[in-house]
Amino acid sequence: MSASTSVPRERVARRYRQPSYARRLWRDIRINRHVYIMLLPVVAYYLIFHYGPIYGVQIAFKAFSPTRGFLGSPWVGFDYFKDFFNSYYFGRLLKNTLLLSLYELLFAFPAAVVLALLLNEVRRSSFKRLVQTVTYLPHFISIVIISGMLIDFLSRDGLVNQLLTWTGREPAAFLSDPAWFRTVYIASGIWQNVGWGSIIYLAAISAIDPTLYEAAKVDGAGRFRQVLNVTIPGILPTVIIMLILQIGSFMAVGTDKILLLYNSSTYETADVIGTYVYRRGILDSDFSYSAAVGLFNSVINFALLILANRLSRRYTETKLW
């Protein structure tokens, strides 16, 4: 956007030199058709599962009845949105959703970067591989199993409490005390995903030009200085892209995991928009209402994504688009 004044002239010039976009695309498809064929399933996936269902969003504005169908149900405007904003739980749901996302951003997100930086400093490759394997294995375990393990570990006479009593501390009601829920959620999230998340940063680190390190060494930088002045700036674009992506799904906290971990005594801190939508929509078959709530959630996500990208474009050179 910054170079906007010069764009038109450039375009005009290009138009004379190059064939049209469609023609270029067509030529590219002919040449690289295998690549495009590989792309097809992905495009189909998005069309079918992400763009197709947008049609159904209209039920958020309709008194939807399955027998009348999408088109037959009468319009009610923003009634469901108003209901939700006025509902008893609106404030709490919003707060819980935002806080869980914020904590994830504050703790879980940097954890992967830090792990990658630390792993990079490990010289024994066998140890490094071991750590990597151990840390990213939990990523491959189903969330249902993970939650089951958590419940076992954290119950009143579970592993964690036994360790606590063994070291002379009071056992805690991790799963029924609302004060613990956020900690349990975030900490277990880190445990499950930190290793996997660090892979992309390790890849980014390995792409840093080694001559930069040599130059830094010549300038007298120690290990810590090298990390600070070479490694971190080197992976910063990757970190920022990941951050923007993360913000894009800011409000989409792991509903499935919360559903598996929460219970009525932890609703106070655990109930988020997603779980509320599940209870209202699926359990009470209040489809229109929950569609409205879900849509509200997505709109916030969308706005945050745009905002994050704009901020990043303004203050750093990195951006998604």
Next chain:
Amino acid sequence: MKKWISSLVIPAMAAAALTGCSGKTPGETAKGQEGQSSPSAAPKEVAYPAKLSYWVAMNANVAATMKSFNEMGVYQELQKRTGTVVDFQHPPVGQHNDQFNLLLASGQLPDVIEHTWAAVSKGPDNAIKEKKILRLNELIDAHAPNLSKILKDDPELKKQIMTDEGNIYVFPYFSKEEFQRVYNGPAIRKDWLDKLKLPVPQTIDEWEKTLTAIRDGDPNGNGKKDEVPLLLDLKVMDFGHAFIGAYGITSGFYQDQGKVKFGPIQPEFKEFLTVMNRWYKEGLIDKDFATMDQKLKDAKMTGNLVGAMAMNVGAGLGSYTSLMKPKYPDFNLVGVPYPALKQGGMSVGQMNAPFIGTGAAISANAKNPEQIVKWLDYAYGPEGHLLFNYGIEGQSYTMVNGKPTLTKEITTSPTNLPVSQAIAKYSHGSFSGPYVVDKGLTEQFSPEPFQKQAIETWMKADHAKLLPSLTLTSQESSEMSSSMNDIKTYYSEMVNKFIMGMEPIDSFDKYVGTIQKMGIDKVIQTQQKALERLNKRS
């Protein structure tokens, strides 16, 4: 042939003769020739359907040994007799409510949907109006002679299965006798009481003393103070009312001399919470009660840790005993009276209404409803009655003195299955379905004296306060479901907090105020109106 049997069989054969005429089932024709000609021929006789699809929640008793209802003796035999091939569709155990809602939303309904239709959001009348299921009154009159006869003989039953708008919406699951409808109540480890030289507690105060003794007396004898004196499960309390019933209320809606009330906002509920909070603090109830699920409950019970718990007679008393007896020969879990507030007092107990809105509905897309009605009606005839209750003669039951009697294979299963699971291989007897439960079955169904004794003990409770199954208009139920959702969430959250002491009992009034703000008064009024309509129904 005994007179009793012949009186059952002859009309059935007559019915078979009629089917035979339609020529669909060759086996039936031969049978029909032996029977007498039928005096009451329906105007236009239809055949059994060639095939139909049937959606029903998987029952845990069936799931224990089988994957589908198709493997059950009752449906294999039914297929032989009617020639109808049934395609059973089962949602996963524990998810049937979610799956049911999704099924309705998808619009692609199977022919028959068995569910608790009265509990469906917006109610059965709305489901009929929205053309999801059929109004069955006329179809039953024309094509279901067996059910018609039952309804004619028992006007009270007819009153219960009809909605306010006069619709019959399912082939009902119906159990007449009180004995069949009481199956949940408090149970205690009698062997532990004997060890501690304690009598069976009768009142809440006595329970407190008993539970304290269990906590301190190390009745499981492992030298550790690891006993859970009372395993409290609020979900069980919600329908069995153990402990809360002592205060003359329930944790849901109940009636007090014809007036509907909501238990959680009554002053008595505060007293109940005070006691539970004390019990929790003292370690008399399980610390993990808020996160309790069935697996954890079973683990604690079979881990020889639990002193008392409210449970079902079959999948509870029966199954725990058969699991524990081999390892702990002294194990003696007995059903005990619902604790009362004062000596000689009465507690609200558990008793289902004869009809709770459960049964098989026919979806509006079914192509041949008349045939399906005829097929469903089979269970209400004499032969079907035997088949659905007792299963297959010679395998799961034999006729002893004219009475169907469960065989050894069922009552003392060689593979060590509890009766409820053993019988599920052959018949519907241990769980709901579109049929009328036989009185004799329930009596045999709890063959162990301790189970019979438990039911008899639990029957001695106050059932007058329980609400019958009410039907709401679609308008009423959609209004109600919206406030009840918030109220239920708030209630379940606060109850846990009150009991665990995270919220002081003093804020009870504030809690009541919040529930009132959420619109409970209007909901109570709605329920009141529905109750009055039911009482006026004729």
